[in-house]
Ligand SMILES: [Zn+2]
């Protein structure tokens with residue numbers, strides 16, 4: 001059979017499975033073989049997450065289900081999966097509303113979308129299959145047809161738990177049929193948010209149009225005349241979001257902003273697995289409930305004594321913005337991958353600069369006054385600063401439990417990037433263009449939450465901080481590009497330094513590579529390296545000894561000690577190399593009329609930058625900018 005024929009056959013087989021319909025007895029056979037088809041909602045979601053794969057890492061469990069979509073919220077994901085695990089085991093938490101607290105456009109919306117799309121796909125697979133009573137408006141579990149007296153026996157036989165009662169419509173049909181279960185048909189159920197099956201979403205809109213029937217359904221007045229009574233279940237529309245979400249997932253946006261009676265309906269659903277509707281008996285529903293709110297609303301909720309009874313009925317997880325620059329950068333990369341940046345080149349470090357800025361706006365001032373906000377940003381990102389240990393960084397994090405709950409969102413910075421793209425006169429946007437756009441956005445009050453003058457000033461100060469950081473990056477990038485074969489040169493300086501330092505510490509002579517003569521170690525050379533980082537003549541010996549000890553220790557561990565292995569020595573080597581070319585870079589980049597030799601060097605450097613991901617436009621903009629920076633020194 002051809003490849004296409006096989007796929008067609010596979011497709012036919014799959015759609016047959018999805019359209020399965022049978023008798024109640026046939027369904028019982030399925031449950032006997034695959035008891036998991038009768039799982040409750042939380043267990044289904046938990047199994048779905050775990051079935052995608054779990055990885056044990058030193059930082060905790062990583063769930064492949066969320067991979068590539070969510071960045072910087074691993075601990076929160078872990079907490080949420082823990083909730084589902086406990087709820088799947090029918091612990092008490094399943095009766096609580098999972099409440100995600102966080103600012104807009106954090107991972108929380110993405111996370112819920114992941115779960116929804118995941119369920120749609122999972123319920124199409126054999127492992128995620130589930131079934132419903134045919135023509136039931138709540139697409140309920142067929143085992144509800146088992147009378148209470150027979151349940152214990154059947155639960156034991158099938159290895160399942162049967163929970164819940166028939167919905168009003170099925171009850172009516174059951175009575176009409178004289179209690180004949182064989183009148184009911186069972187069908188395979190596939191979740192679809194668009195078709196309103198198994199996934200419900202509620203966003204409170206205009207308060208004037210708010211009606212609880214949006215959640216719990218309502219009376220179909222046209223049908224009352226047909227069926228004669230308001231309490232005839234056939235005259236009821238089971239089209240509220242709670243009805244729709246039965247067996248699956250119910251998402252409530254801005255829950256704490258909703259009217260009291262709306263909030264109460266959700267709590268009843270969570271607590272009692274019941275939907276309360278006007279004059280009907282309670283309707284059983286099995287749903288995992290996720291509600292969202294922001295920190296401000298949550299704090300108001302907590303401080304209002306009227307809410308005391310509700311407080312222990314929620315399971316709260318704070319979902320902050322990313323606080324690590326590298327995570328934030330990955331968020332932008334995913335956002336950009338989903339849209340087309342109109343053929344505009346994004347220069348290296350543009351997203352890095354955007355991420356630094358966004359993260360800065362989310363950080364609280366460090367309690368330790370010797371640290372700057374930028375230091376803290378680097379520490380969170382895992383960049384070493386002033387010999388501060390990982391343990392101390394964790395300690396700093398603990399001092400700021402609400403960090404990341406405010407600040408500008410990834411959407412904000414991406415808006416500024418789009419604006420910068422629109423302003424650019426060339427098909428390339430670079431960090432300076434972006435910083436200009438961010439300044440404009442701050443001044444024009446385009447960042448919600450930063451509209452008062454004080455907040456505006458803070459934002460402008462932050463553009464200056466990021467700019468200073470970017471300037472360092474520029475100098476280093478351009479200088480490195482100017483040093484021919486930078487890595488080799490650095491490694492060469494390093495080995496030469498080590499040879500000399502070793503001889504000097506042990507009071508030995510070194511061999512001149514050309515003449516073979518025994519000569520004194522090159523003190524002037526060593527000092528030219530050490531002076532770069534302010535090692536005094538008296539401290540030189542101790543510094544050299546320290547380096548030699550480190551080299552020996554690394555050798556014992558079987559590790560390679562490179563020119564950049566020791567933070568301070570690395571800095572000294574860079575500075576020495578840069579010192580050698582500084583004058584050259586300065587004159588070459590800033591002169592308006594370069595001579596042929598300068599022009600040649602400039603072209604070479606530009607070429608080296610293009611190798612690193614720059615385009616013609618941003619490479620020459622970078623050189624020009626570096627020239628102006630060095631001019632000022
Ligand atoms: Zn039903």
Ligand SMILES: [Zn+2]
Nearest residue numbers: 345428615618
């Ligand atoms: Zn470019």
